[in-house]
Amino acid sequence: MTSLDSTLIISHSDLQxxxxxxxxxxxxxxxxxxxxxxxxxSAPEHAHxxxxxxxxxxxxxxxxxxxxxxxxVILSTRHHTGKNVISVVKPLELSSIKSLLKRLFTLMxxxxxxxxxxxxxxxxxxxxxPLTDTLFNVLIDTxxxxxxxxVSCDDYPSLYIDGIKHSLATNASQDQLRQIASLALExxxxxxxxxxxxxxxxxDLTMISLHNFLWSSGIICSQGRLLSGHSIDxxxxxxxxxxxxxxxxxxxxxxxxxxxxxxxxxxNELQRLSKIPIDDIINFYNAAYxxxxxxxxxxxxxxxGSDTRQVPAEKQGLLSRIADRLTLKKYL
Amino acid sequence: xxxxxxxxxVGAGKTTAIGSISEIPPVGTDVQCTDxxxxxxxxxxxxxxxxxxxxxxxxxxxxxxxxxxxxFNFMWNILTTxxxxxxxxxxxxxxxxxxxxxxxxxAFSEFIEQTGTVIGLTKCDINKHSTDISMFHECxxxxxxxxxxxxxxxxxSEDVKTLIHALLAVLVN
Ligand SMILES: Nc1nc2c(ncn2[C@@H]2O[C@H](COP(=O)(O)OP(=O)(O)OP(=O)(O)O)[C@@H](O)[C@H]2O)c(=O)[nH]1
Ligand SMILES: [Mg+2]
Numbered sequence: 001m002t003s004l005d006s007t008l009i010i011s012h013s014d015l016q017x018x019x020x021x022x023x024x025x026x027x028x029x030x031x032x033x034x035x036x037x038x039x040x041x042s043a044p045e046h047a048h049x050x051x052x053x054x055x056x057x058x059x060x061x062x063x064x065x066x067x068x069x070x071x072x073v074i075l076s077t078r079h080h081t082g083k084n085v086i087s088v089v090k091p092l093e094l095s096s097i098k099s100l101l102k103r104l105f106t107l108m109x110x111x112x113x114x115x116x117x118x119x120x121x122x123x124x125x126x127x128x129x130p131l132t133d134t135l136f137n138v139l140i141d142t143x144x145x146x147x148x149x150x151v152s153c154d155d156y157p158s159l160y161i162d163g164i165k166h167s168l169a170t171n172a173s174q175d176q177l178r179q180i181a182s183l184a185l186e187x188x189x190x191x192x193x194x195x196x197x198x199x200x201x202x203x204d205l206t207m208i209s210l211h212n213f214l215w216s217s218g219i220i221c222s223q224g225r226l227l228s229g230h231s232i233d234x235x236x237x238x239x240x241x242x243x244x245x246x247x248x249x250x251x252x253x254x255x256x257x258x259x260x261x262x263x264x265x266x267x268n269e270l271q272r273l274s275k276i277p278i279d280d281i282i283n284f285y286n287a288a289y290x291x292x293x294x295x296x297x298x299x300x301x302x303x304x305g306s307d308t309r310q311v312p313a314e315k316q317g318l319l320s321r322i323a324d325r326l327t328l329k330k331y332l
Numbered sequence: 333x334x335x336x337x338x339x340x341x342v343g344a345g346k347t348t349a350i351g352s353i354s355e356i357p358p359v360g361t362d363v364q365c366t367d368x369x370x371x372x373x374x375x376x377x378x379x380x381x382x383x384x385x386x387x388x389x390x391x392x393x394x395x396x397x398x399x400x401x402x403x404f405n406f407m408w409n410i411l412t413t414x415x416x417x418x419x420x421x422x423x424x425x426x427x428x429x430x431x432x433x434x435x436x437x438x439a440f441s442e443f444i445e446q447t448g449t450v451i452g453l454t455k456c457d458i459n460k461h462s463t464d465i466s467m468f469h470e471c472x473x474x475x476x477x478x479x480x481x482x483x484x485x486x487x488x489s490e491d492v493k494t495l496i497h498a499l500l501a502v503l504v505n
Contacts (some may be wrong), residue, residue, distance in 0.1 A: 028389055229500065237478075240466075243482055244494055257501065258502050319503055320499045
């Protein structure tokens with residue numbers, strides 16, 4: 001999803017080509033009025049608004065899907081009823097779909113605001129679990145204790161990790177490294193090496209920065225669990241931005257980094273401020289901590305909110321259109 | 333007019349970075365180097381680089397590159413007026429890369445105050461004098477300017493786009 005709050009995600013399924021052209025045109029025209037929708041067909045279950053043609057196979061199964069707050073617009077010759085379901089006669093007509101989308105936009109923005117306020121006032125939904133027994137924990141300890149280790153498992157090349165020099169020697173590809181990070185600790189065998197042994201083993205292997213592997217294993221292993229000894233209520237800031245061109249990232253991480261580069265806040269406050277799921281924030285936090293860019297030494301007072309400038313809707317619209325134009329391939 | 337400004341020292345990769353994301357090759361004023369820059373590179377930009385990207389609604393975002401050579405510094409104010417944001421490119425393999433960065437942060441301080449800034453460290457694939465990225469972090473932390481700093485290859489559009497996404501996030505949040 002986009003980092004801009006005010007953009008709503010539309011997804012559609014089984015639309016006739018003409019209907020899909022009309023829909024696209026309506027979205028473009030609305031964007032000129034600051035009514036921002038973004039078409040994203042890859043994950044219809046996450047869209048705010050789902051447009052379906054009831055003659056299509058895919059649509060029938062999507063109709064059964066229920067995401068809280070999602071509105072479904074059904075193009076049909078029949079009349080459909082149901083909670084958050086709107087029927088529209090086929091074929092789509094530009095001015096009527098445009099005005100429908102505009103009305104829905106206003107309604108849904110209000111809904112989203114309300115549910116956010118509710119979330120802000122309600123206590124933490126689920127307790128945060130501690131992150132233990134993952135390869136990420138092992139890597140952090142290896143670095144902290146200045147150990148040298150070998151990580152091996154049956155189906156992948158071994159990893160030789162020097163916690164003193166912060167280096168990693170391996171023949172594993174980036175993809176294989178991600179797969180290794182996602183294995184359970186029981187599937188890996190880990191043993192200590194001497195520095196000499198490390199040199200022997202790493203001789204013909206590719207050296208990569210341990211930093212990058214720490215980051216990606218942090219993102220992969222965390223799954224919403226917080227490193228032990230850390231708190232979701234302790235304010236922190238970023239000392240530096242993550243090196244995103246060399247790290248795995250989600251679109252949301254840009255927003256998190258931008259907020260944390262300017263403001264001090266806790267994970268909890270960050271969730272309220274950014275509306276990003278707390279699991280994503282925790283994954284980001286753990287990875288950022290591991291690569292040494294979390295600044296929480298002397299910080300006791302949150303500053304979030306004091307320095308948030310309001311960007312006019314028109315400018316936000318322009319910036320989000322630039323982001324859409326320069327689509328990135330490598331989102332997680 | 334909506335424009336993004338690319339700046340940085342001679343040979344940092346400004347013309348290349350603009351070219352890797354723009355729709356037309358940068359309309360440049362690249363000429364054969366005649367002065368001290370000749371030891372660094374064959375061609376340099378005089379006056380400026382220009383290109384653009386077109387958004388879905390037809391709006392053009394103009395991409396301007398400042399000339400790297402000092403004798404064209406008078407162009408800087410002219411180019412930045414009305415800009416959306418600033419991309420500073422620095423050759424990471426330059427022996428005085430940190431000083432180079434600071435020179436640009438100082439020279440553009442007024443524009444930086446008003447807009448957003450991102451920093452791209454280029455030529456990370458060359459390792460003769462390379463400065464570690466943590467040194468750039470330290471420099472920015474001391475200046476209380478926590479700007480995005482990414483290692484990029486100016487020839488890779490995905491890297492340059494990532495830089496622009498960070499710029500947009502800085503501008504919105
Ligand atoms: N190896 C390597 N070469 C690069 C990289 N980025 C740019 N280059 C090369 O560096 C040279 C200089 O790049 P330019 O784009 O002309 O630099 P510039 O900043 O426009 O230079 P001036 O116009 O003189 O200020 C070109 O040959 C590029 O192909 C990089 O990341 N790695
Ligand atoms: Mg140039």
